[in-house]
Amino acid sequence: MTRRAFRRRVLMHVLLVPFLLFAVFPFYHMTLTSLKTDRELYDRGAVPLLIRQGVTLEHYTKLLTESMFLTWTKNSLVVTLLATVVSLVIGTMAAYALARLKFFAVGSFGTGIFVTYLVPTSLLFLPLAQVVNWLGLADSKWALVVTYPTFLVPFCTWLLMGYFRTVPKEVEECAMVDGCTRIQALWRIVLPIAIPGLVCAALFAFTLSWNEFIYALTFTSSSDQITASVGVTSELIRGDIYFWGQLMAGAVLGSVPIVILYVFFLDYYVSGLTAGAVK
Amino acid sequence: MAIGTLPVTTTARLSLRERVSELLDREHILGPLFVSPAFILILLLVAYPFCMAVYFSLSNAFIGRPSHLIGIKNFINLWDSDAFRQTFQNAFVFTGVAVAVKLVMGVALALLLNQDLWFKRLIRGIVLLPWVIPTALSTLGWWWMFNSLYSVVNWSGIALGIMDPPGPNWLGQRYYAMTAVILVNIWRGLPFFVITILAGLVSIPKELYEAAQADGAGPWARFWYVTLPMLKGVLAIVVLFSTIFTFSDFNIVYVLTHGGPINSTHLFATLSRQIGLESGRIGEGAAISLYLFPLLAFVVYAQLRYVRRQVN
Numbered sequence: 322m323t324r325r326a327f328r329r330r331v332l333m334h335v336l337l338v339p340f341l342l343f344a345v346f347p348f349y350h351m352t353l354t355s356l357k358t359d360r361e362l363y364d365r366g367a368v369p370l371l372i373r374q375g376v377t378l379e380h381y382t383k384l385l386t387e388s389m390f391l392t393w394t395k396n397s398l399v400v401t402l403l404a405t406v407v408s409l410v411i412g413t414m415a416a417y418a419l420a421r422l423k424f425f426a427v428g429s430f431g432t433g434i435f436v437t438y439l440v441p442t443s444l445l446f447l448p449l450a451q452v453v454n455w456l457g458l459a460d461s462k463w464a465l466v467v468t469y470p471t472f473l474v475p476f477c478t479w480l481l482m483g484y485f486r487t488v489p490k491e492v493e494e495c496a497m498v499d500g501c502t503r504i505q506a507l508w509r510i511v512l513p514i515a516i517p518g519l520v521c522a523a524l525f526a527f528t529l530s531w532n533e534f535i536y537a538l539t540f541t542s543s544s545d546q547i548t549a550s551v552g553v554t555s556e557l558i559r560g561d562i563y564f565w566g567q568l569m570a571g572a573v574l575g576s577v578p579i580v581i582l583y584v585f586f587l588d589y590y591v592s593g594l595t596a597g598a599v600k
Numbered sequence: 601m602a603i604g605t606l607p608v609t610t611t612a613r614l615s616l617r618e619r620v621s622e623l624l625d626r627e628h629i630l631g632p633l634f635v636s637p638a639f640i641l642i643l644l645l646v647a648y649p650f651c652m653a654v655y656f657s658l659s660n661a662f663i664g665r666p667s668h669l670i671g672i673k674n675f676i677n678l679w680d681s682d683a684f685r686q687t688f689q690n691a692f693v694f695t696g697v698a699v700a701v702k703l704v705m706g707v708a709l710a711l712l713l714n715q716d717l718w719f720k721r722l723i724r725g726i727v728l729l730p731w732v733i734p735t736a737l738s739t740l741g742w743w744w745m746f747n748s749l750y751s752v753v754n755w756s757g758i759a760l761g762i763m764d765p766p767g768p769n770w771l772g773q774r775y776y777a778m779t780a781v782i783l784v785n786i787w788r789g790l791p792f793f794v795i796t797i798l799a800g801l802v803s804i805p806k807e808l809y810e811a812a813q814a815d816g817a818g819p820w821a822r823f824w825y826v827t828l829p830m831l832k833g834v835l836a837i838v839v840l841f842s843t844i845f846t847f848s849d850f851n852i853v854y855v856l857t858h859g860g861p862i863n864s865t866h867l868f869a870t871l872s873r874q875i876g877l878e879s880g881r882i883g884e885g886a887a888i889s890l891y892l893f894p895l896l897a898f899v900v901y902a903q904l905r906y907v908r909r910q911v912n
Contacts, residue, residue, distance in 0.1 A: 333715045340709050341726050343787065348729070350752055351741040362750075369752040415638035424631030430639065436900050437642050439841075440650075441848035443869030444892050447876045447885055448652035452645065471645045474638050503625045532734040534851045535869070539877065550736040554855055565744055572737040583732045587725050590732065594792060595799040 355380050355570040362566055380566035381574070384557075389544050390571060393552035396462045397531060398578075400548060404469035405526040411470065412477025412522065417507060419478065420485035421493075431482075438475035445471075446539045453540050464540040465548070469530045476529065477522040480593060484518025485511065521593040524586055531579055549575040656886035663880035674887035684888065687859075687866040693778065694867060695847045698785045703839060705786070706793025707831075711823075713794065714801045724795075731791035739855040742784045746770035746856070774864035777857050781865045784852045789845070793838055800834030801827070836906070844899050848892050868892050 353372060354362065361367050361374040384390050418424070419431045449468055458464035488511050496506040512519070537548045544556060553571035557564065583590060614622070624630050657674055661667035678684040709727065717723060730738065745752050754767030768776045804827065812822050850869035853859060859866035859874065866874075868891050876885015 330716055330718070333712055333717060337709075337712050337717075337723065340705075340712070341723065344726050344730055344790075347738055347741040347745065347787070348733070350745060351738075354744060365750070369750065369755050411637045411641065414634040418631045418634035422627040422631035422634070424628045427631060427635075430635055432904065433642065434638070435904070437646055439844055439896065439900055439903070440646060441844060441869075441892065441896070443848045443850045443872070444889050444896070445646065445649045445653065447872065447882060447889060448649035448656060449645065450877070451652060452649055468645060470641055474641055478638060502621045503630060504621070528732060532736075534734070534736040534854075535873075538854075539873070550734050554736050554740060565747075565750075568740060569744060572740045575737045576733045579732055579734065583725075583729070587721065587728070590728060591724065591795055594728070594731070594795045 351569045351572055355566055355573050357566065359566060380564075380570040383564075384567050384570045384574070388552075388557060388567070388571075390549070390552065390574065392545055393547055393549045393556075394575070396546060397548040397550070397575075400462050400465045400469065400537075401527055401530045403466045404473060404530045405523055407466070408470045408473035408477050408526050409519070409523055412474050413481055413512075413519070415474070415478045416481035417485055417511070420482045421490075434475050434478050437471075438479055440472075442472060442533070442535050446535050449536070450539050458540075460541055460543050460546055462541060462546045462548070465530075465533075465537055468536050468540065469533060472533075473526045473529060477526055480522050480525065481515070481518050484515045484521075488514045517589070517592075520586070521589045524582060524589050525593050527582065528579055528590075653886045653890060656882050657890050659883045661882040661886075663882060667883065670883075674884050675890075678884065678887060678891075683863045683866065683871060686863045687868060687871045687888075688891070690778070690863075690865060691847060691867050694782055694785070694849070694865075695843060698782050698789065698846050699839060699842050701782075701786050702789050702793045702842060703835070705790055706797050706838070707835075709790070709794045710797035710801055711827075713798050727794055728791045730788050735788055735851040736855055738788065739784055739852050742780070742787075743771075743856055746780050748772060771857050772861055774861055777861060777865050781853055781856055784856060785846060785849060788852065789842060792842065796838050797831065797834060800831050804830045837903070840899050840903055844896060847895055 350369075353370075356376045356378070357372055358374055358377045358379070361372070367373065415434065419427060419434070449471075453459055453464040453468065456464070456467065458467060492514070493506045493510055496510045497503060501509065532550070533548075534550050534554075537551045538555070541547045541551065544552070547556070549571075553568065553575050557568050557571055624633075656667075658669050658671060659667040660670050660674075713720075713724065713727070744750075748769045748771070751767065751770065753770065754763060757763030757767055758765050770776045770780045808826050808830070809822055812826050817825065847867075848869055849867055850873070853865050853867050853870045854873075857865045859870045863871075868888055872885045872889040874885075875888060876882050879885075
């Protein structure tokens with residue numbers, strides 16, 4: 322590398338620093354706060370950017386023993402896993418049909434899926450609350466399992482259509498000439514080739530439903546039915562006294578499952594994020 | 601078409617199983633069959649609720665009381681409410697500023713990430729992080745950062761000498777509160793811009809830059825006459841997507857300010873929830889959320905007409 326290219330490269334990294342700080346600082350500060358003793362936390366003379374008076378896990382133990390955080394996390398997991406699996410199955414079927422098969426009104430159905438994908442949840446939560454009531458699911462986490470697919474299925478379908486289109490038609494036709502039925506060809510040939518797409522769709526569905534907030538806030542309210550996001554934002558704040566350490570511990574722990582997935586599957590997230598918009 | 605199976609006429613008796621699998625090989629049967637679960641779901645839980653929202657908005661529905669149709673009264677009467685007029689203005693300020701800043705910062709950051717870097721994967725991972733974490737929870741972190749007594753933002757500002765102690769009460773003063781809400785939206789929405797624009801940048805053929813350079817174009821000219829025109833389609837898609845999701849945002853405002861102080865940060869979604877659920881005036885609440893609809897319809901139209909055609 323020439324000296325000039327080297328200097329240029331260093332300059333690029335320096336220019337990146339403010340952006341990276343902006344992205345990461347809130348998490349740093351959240352984690353830091355959750356590990357501080359109350360004495361240091363509420364000492365207005367202390368430096369808020371560091372821990373100087375020792376690390377404590379007190380906020381975490383209090384969160385896990387004195388609140389229903391574990392129940393909320395369990396609810397989040399149940400809702401997220403079920404909604405993801407259901408949406409993935411429905412989405413895969415629809416995407417395969419839309420990408421591969423010729424039938425009545427296939428084009429307008431594809432458009433319909435795309436339009437649904439753009440409908441924001443904040444437009445529908447009021448009437449959906451009524452539907453949830455009629456289904457007898459008011460204040461139940463099952464209401465979320467039923468309603469989350471409304472935004473997950475369009476997303477999965479859209480993403481998977483793109484992947485199915487990249488599988489060469491000839492591969493599938495060969496299998497069918499060799500005596501496979503279409504379903505067998507789909508199951509044994511197309512789906513295995515589309516595994517990266519399926520992983521990507523599953524990750525996004527998991528992330529979107531783990532992070533969902535407005536439906537969870539609207540359709541559930543009892544402590545034993547709410548999800549982690551709702552629990553931390555509503556149950557840990559009582560009255561005017563905020564327990565900031567515990568609150569931040571909840572925010573950190575509530576993000577952990579997503580961060581773990583994220584660390585392992587970063588590349589899928591990158592490709593999925595662009596596929597959702599560009600493909 | 602049935603390619604692999606025998607024609608039905610040649611075999612005298614087919615078992616039920618064979619007959620079913622023969623039917624499933626026909627595209628005009630398998631297609632609708634595969635699409636029907638998604639279709640039913642969308643019909644029951646998207647289309648139907650949408651019609652209900654329209655019905656509510658045209659009625660004086662109140663939680664637990666029979667309702668009557670009152671025409672478009674809700675939509676008109678809302679303009680008499682200070683809270684709604686304020687919300688209407690907030691929604692455009694919030695969306696306009698946030699999307700514009702995200703676009704400019706997104707292009708800048710994508711250009712940086714497109715350079716030769718040492719820790720490419722790590723840097724990308726950090727940049728994308730705010731988009732992955734549950735918004736409600738990360739916004740709690742920002743809430744703490746803007747706390748009136750212990751704000752780390754103010755502490756840093758004072759330490760750097762750019763703020764006079766004690767610094768602004770971020771969430772208690774109207775313009776500061778709006779700034780805070782927009783800032784968090786930018787923080788959370790920037791990764792989507794960066795990653796998508798970066799994908800667009802990577803797909804620009806290198807030859808174009810070489811040709812431009814051979815013709816004597818400097819870095820600025822190359823950006824203006826090669827990069828931007830080639831990115832036009834991607835930028836249009838990103839802006840349209842982001843406009844919808846920013847305009848209909850709920851989480852950030854709900855957690856950070858609850859619409860306050862004095863409605864100065866309310867958006868349609870948060871006001872609609874407050875009126876429709878917390879006050880029980882469902883009809884009015886539905887009308888407020890339907891004010892999201894014209895922009896949604898415009899974006900859908902633009903996406904379908906302009907952008908899709910370009911990409912195809």
